[in-house]
Amino acid sequence: MSLSPSRVFAELNTARPPDQPNPMMGTAVVVGGSVAGLLAARVLSDHADSVVIIDRDDPQVAGARPGVPQGTQLHALLPGGLLQLERLFPGFREAALARGAVEAPPEARRNYLDGRPKVVVPDDADTLAGSRPLLEGLIREQVLRLPNVKTVTARAAGLVFDGTAVTGVRCDVGGVAGVERAELVVDAMGRSSRLSDWLEQAGWDRPVTRRMTVHLNYATAVFRRPDVTPPSTVVLALNTSKTEVDVAGAAFFAIEDGRWMAMMAGYGNDRPGRTPEDFVRRLREQFPPEFGEVADQEMLGDVQTYHHADSRRRDFHALKRFPAGLISVGDAVASFNPVYGQGMTSAALHAACLSTYLRSDPDLRAPAHHFLALQRVVVDAAWSISTSADLGLPHVDGPYPRGYRISSWASRQIIAATVTDVTTARRFNDVVSMREHPSALARPGVLLGALRANRRAH
Numbered sequence: 075m076s077l078s079p080s081r082v083f084a085e086l087n088t089a090r091p092p093d094q095p096n097p098m099m100g101t102a103v104v105v106g107g108s109v110a111g112l113l114a115a116r117v118l119s120d121h122a123d124s125v126v127i128i129d130r131d132d133p134q135v136a137g138a139r140p141g142v143p144q145g146t147q148l149h150a151l152l153p154g155g156l157l158q159l160e161r162l163f164p165g166f167r168e169a170a171l172a173r174g175a176v177e178a179p180p181e182a183r184r185n186y187l188d189g190r191p192k193v194v195v196p197d198d199a200d201t202l203a204g205s206r207p208l209l210e211g212l213i214r215e216q217v218l219r220l221p222n223v224k225t226v227t228a229r230a231a232g233l234v235f236d237g238t239a240v241t242g243v244r245c246d247v248g249g250v251a252g253v254e255r256a257e258l259v260v261d262a263m264g265r266s267s268r269l270s271d272w273l274e275q276a277g278w279d280r281p282v283t284r285r286m287t288v289h290l291n292y293a294t295a296v297f298r299r300p301d302v303t304p305p306s307t308v309v310l311a312l313n314t315s316k317t318e319v320d321v322a323g324a325a326f327f328a329i330e331d332g333r334w335m336a337m338m339a340g341y342g343n344d345r346p347g348r349t350p351e352d353f354v355r356r357l358r359e360q361f362p363p364e365f366g367e368v369a370d371q372e373m374l375g376d377v378q379t380y381h382h383a384d385s386r387r388r389d390f391h392a393l394k395r396f397p398a399g400l401i402s403v404g405d406a407v408a409s410f411n412p413v414y415g416q417g418m419t420s421a422a423l424h425a426a427c428l429s430t431y432l433r434s435d436p437d438l439r440a441p442a443h444h445f446l447a448l449q450r451v452v453v454d455a456a457w458s459i460s461t462s463a464d465l466g467l468p469h470v471d472g473p474y475p476r477g478y479r480i481s482s483w484a485s486r487q488i489i490a491a492t493v494t495d496v497t498t499a500r501r502f503n504d505v506v507s508m509r510e511h512p513s514a515l516a517r518p519g520v521l522l523g524a525l526r527a528n529r530r531a532h
């Protein structure tokens with residue numbers, strides 16, 4: 075099926091859930107009750123009599139939890155993600171602010187490059203700053219308020235097949251084996267999803283898994299925030315190889331409960347900020363003074379570290395044979411270098427793909443090829459943004475896509491122009507915040523505009 079990627083993206087970014095529920099199946103089961111699974115469940119609640127979310131973690135446990143080890147790390151919500159959340163849960167923004175999330179309008183966001191303020195034209199869309207448990211908890215609360223959604227605390231152990239269709243999920247509930255029957259099963263088990271193994275065990279092909287090794291080392295710490303919040307609530311600083319500093323970047327966000335959340339990251343053998351002393355010293359010595367002001371506050375708790383080995387995607391869309399009654403969403407399909415903050419927004423766009431698919435009145439007894447084709451557009455877009463930026467890192471050595479030299483030259487021109495040219499910057503921001511498809515940057519007019527702006531600036 076050939077779909078125009080930019081049109082698909084535009085439709086996903088304007089699509090709304092149906093005004094009226096439109097049930098077309100009895101039970102849908104979602105395996106994984108994190109951001110992607112919860113958003114899929116929200117969409118399914120419009121189309122199924124009942125939706126069951128299976129997660130091995132107890133949904134009542136607030137805060138960080140074992141099933142989401144990255145939950146302690148700083149999480150940015152891109153404007154594209156906030157847009158989707160607001161559509162699925164009208165009033166989401168206000169509800170998040172009432173819980174203590176902090177507004178991050180363009181004027182409250184600051185960027186530094188190699189220690190100098192980066193005079194980029196800021197993204198003119200609003201977003202929110204809050205911890206990952208706050209955002210996930212609020213989404214869960216809204217989903218579990220739906221009368222036809224329930225959760226089961228269990229470990230999913232495999233799929234049940236009837237011929238060429240998936241008809242349920244095998245579970246382990248506290249040592250007791252059981253089965254949840256379903257007309258549609260959604261895998262939202264995250265990066266470590268075992269769906270490929272389960273397919274192979276049942277005689278199907280596993281999808282090709284593509285990887286780009288990045289070896290990113292995150293460290294995050296929380297600090298007390300002064301009563302009067304400074305004007306900048308989201309501050310990012312990037313260091314390029316010109317600086318000879320082993321920290322690739324750092325950021326701090328105002329989050330709920332009067333706290334700052336600060337992170338720093340390095341690549342390969344660079345593991346900055348693993349102890350409180352090292353973390354604070356680097357914030358003071360290797361970043362602009364605003365970072366030092368955060369470091370001067372009391373650190374609350376320990377430094378939390380996380381190693382992210384690679385970006386990876388599983389190409390379910392390319393499988394010749396795929397069972398009916400099954401889809402996969404979120405990190406289970408594709409997870410990216412987290413510095414670009416695409417994960418939750420991608421999950422929200424996968425939910426928009428599911429909504430579009432189900433609103434097209436599909437035959438659920440056939441494989442969900444239409445869904446897979448829509449989702450591929452989202453995955454390709456996020457993958458191209460994340461991996462083309464990563465290929466510019468000194469320690470990343472491929473795989474290089476066809477035409478990489480010319481496309482990376484064009485990207486450099488466009489990125490340089492975002493510093494001085496409002497039109498280029500707007501378009502670029504729309505793409506990196508996943509509100510517009512990357513092909514918007516490949517139009518000749520955009521490159522010409524960028525080249526003209528760069529000439530004017532020199």
Ligand SMILES: Cc1cc2nc3c(=O)[nH]c(=O)nc-3n(C[C@H](O)[C@H](O)[C@H](O)COP(=O)(O)OP(=O)(O)OC[C@H]3O[C@@H](n4cnc5c(N)ncnc54)[C@H](O)[C@@H]3O)c2cc1C
Binds near residue numbers: 129147228292413417
């Ligand atoms: C260090 C780091 C920083 C990040 N920063 C950002 C950011 O700034 N912005 C952003 O948008 N994204 C960020 N992400 C990505 C983001 O965390 C994910 O994209 C997002 O959580 C969506 O993931 P998911 O719901 O698909 O999977 P996950 O959040 O990984 O959840 C998987 C769920 O499946 C459950 N599960 C797994 N296996 C089973 C099983 N067998 N049975 C039952 N349950 C099971 C788990 O308990 C868990 O609840 C970051 C990721 C990392 C690693």
